[in-house]
Amino acid sequence: MxxxxxxxxxxxxxxxxxxxxxxxxxxxxxxxxxxxxxxxxxxxxxxxxxxxxxxxxxxxxxxxxxxxxxxxxxxxxxxxxxxxxxxxxxxxxxxxxxxxxxxxxxxxxxxxxxxxxxxxxxxxxxxxxxxxxxxxxxxxxxxxxxxxxxxxxxxxxxxxxxxxxxxxxxxxxxxxxxxxxxxVVPMPRKKILVTGANGQLGRALRAEFGEHPWIEYATRGDLDLTSSDLDAARRWRDYDVVINAAAYTKVDVAETPEGRADAWAANVTAVAGLARVARENGITLVHVSSDYVFDGTKDGAYSIDDPVSPLGVYGQTKAAGDAIVATVPRHYILRTSWVIGDGNNFVRTMASLAERGIEPRVVDDQFGRLSFTSDIAATIRRLLEAESPSGVYNVTGRGAPVSWFDIAREVFRLSGHDPESVSGVSTEAYFAGSSAPVAPRPRNSVLEVSDVAVSAMSLEKYLESSATS
CATH class of the missing domain: 2.60.120.10 (Jelly Rolls)
Incomplete structure (x- = not known):
């Protein structure tokens, strides 16, 4: 030899x-x-x-x-x-x-x-x-x-x-x-698992990725992410990507004893289980985060490098989830704000009030940008297909920051109603006299937009699509 x-x-x-x-x-x-x-x-x-x-x-x-x-x-x-x-x-x-x-x-x-x-x-x-x-x-x-x-x-x-x-x-x-x-029956490609498939983002991901043998959409009834048997719930070596669209998002209820437990279970325990599975099986974990990981006191937009400083329980659980996902060798953490998709949300509520002739009082001292679920889903696909580097990405709409009050007035205008019907109110005044727990909100939810973020949807397009769906 x-x-x-x-x-x-x-x-x-x-x-x-x-x-x-x-x-x-x-x-x-x-x-x-x-x-x-x-x-x-x-x-x-x-x-x-x-x-x-x-x-x-x-x-x-x-x-x-x-x-x-x-x-x-x-x-x-x-x-x-x-x-x-x-x-x-x-x-x-x-x-x-x-x-x-x-x-x-x-x-x-x-x-x-x-x-x-x-x-x-x-x-x-x-x-x-x-x-x-x-x-x-x-x-x-x-x-x-x-x-x-x-x-x-x-x-x-x-x-x-x-x-x-x-x-x-x-x-x-x-x-x-x-x-x-x-x-020969070809070797099937590795699978993509989407959790939280019935939520606003889950439905957008289904529309973005479509129905294929190699994509699995799971609800909590299909897969309990908090189960101690999660490791044995699937043959995880057959999966390439897990997109976690499941989350607890009831920010005010999270301030109650029962809500606090539920928020930590869904946003931390479940995420820890997925992170463990991802690490052990070479899976890419995609995790959707929130502007609530910040306290909103910064002067200017939050970058991907800014330290987290959550105010309430919901924000604390999302920050904890981010830290856990960051330990997975292949991961994407998508920070979003003011998410709008197919389901109950602020924009649809304002459109409904406008149609019914109701003149709402809307908070005017919280600022940010809308994040449409179709754009989030498209950005996730872009990151995966480009095999982009692991890390944190800010994914929101572009343009000048606005308040909830500004958005409400624009919804009224676009739907053919008088924007002057909407009046502004401070956060404190809006929640004054509430008998239920109220979560602290970041006043500044503006995120620096990552270059990879897709911003194809607009408020006008969203209202048009909602009217025809």
């Missing part, structure tokens, strides 16, 4: 997306050789982006004779493949749903070469030297409940040019019985 010593650590792309070949430095002398087969820090520094691989198992396949042929097997996990000793001819076929289904890549591997095989890409090889040890790290444990996909080694469409004809080599009966490409 001849090994090239002294190669620099490098990566080579292949025609199969995500399948990459790595050249590994091997150091040798008369005594033998040494290599760092998997060195996360050096690989990341060299631009080899496998930091989230997270292997949990190391397997070795020893092959006694030249020509031993195994595969083509695609599993629902990633593999990092190398040769400990000997030499192989390797063949990989993309068996995932998509445009590259059936794409083939072949290469010879020796101890100085490794290959990263993404989930759903069929793996196979033929030994070119006796006593070959084929090693692979995987990032999930074998499960009888997992989905596996196979392709016949002799498939005419893939047309793999095996160095040693298949008729002359050792192949298992199972591998001989695998289907041709035309009969």
């Amino acid at each position: 001849s090994i090239t010593f002294g190669k620099a650590l490098a990566v080579r792309e292949t025609p199969i997306p995500g399948l990459i070949v790595l050249d590994l430095p091997v150091h040798g002398d008369a005594r033998g050789w040494f290599k760092e087969n998997w060195q996360r820090e050096k690989m990341t520094a060299a631009g080899i982006h496998l930091p989230d691989f997270g292997p949990v198992q190391n397997n070795i396949s020893f092959n006694d004779a030249v020509g031993t042929t195994r595969g083509i097997h695609a599993e629902p996990w990633d593999k990092y493949v190398s040769v400990a000793t000997g030499r192989i001819f390797g063949a990989w076929v993309d068996l995932r749903e998509g445009d590259t289904f059936g794409a083939v890549f072949t290469i010879e591997l020796d101890p100085a070469t490794a290959i990263f095989v993404p989930r759903g890409v069929g793996n196979s090889y033929q030994t070119l030297e006796a006593d070959t040890a084929y090693t692979y790290l995987v990032n999930d444990h074998w499960s009888p409940d997992a989905t596996y996909t196979f392709l016949n080694l002799a498939d005419e469409t893939a047309a793999i040019e095996w160095p040693i004809p298949l008729a002359e080599v050792e192949i298992s009966a199972k591998d001989k019985a695998h289907p041709r490409l035309a009969d």
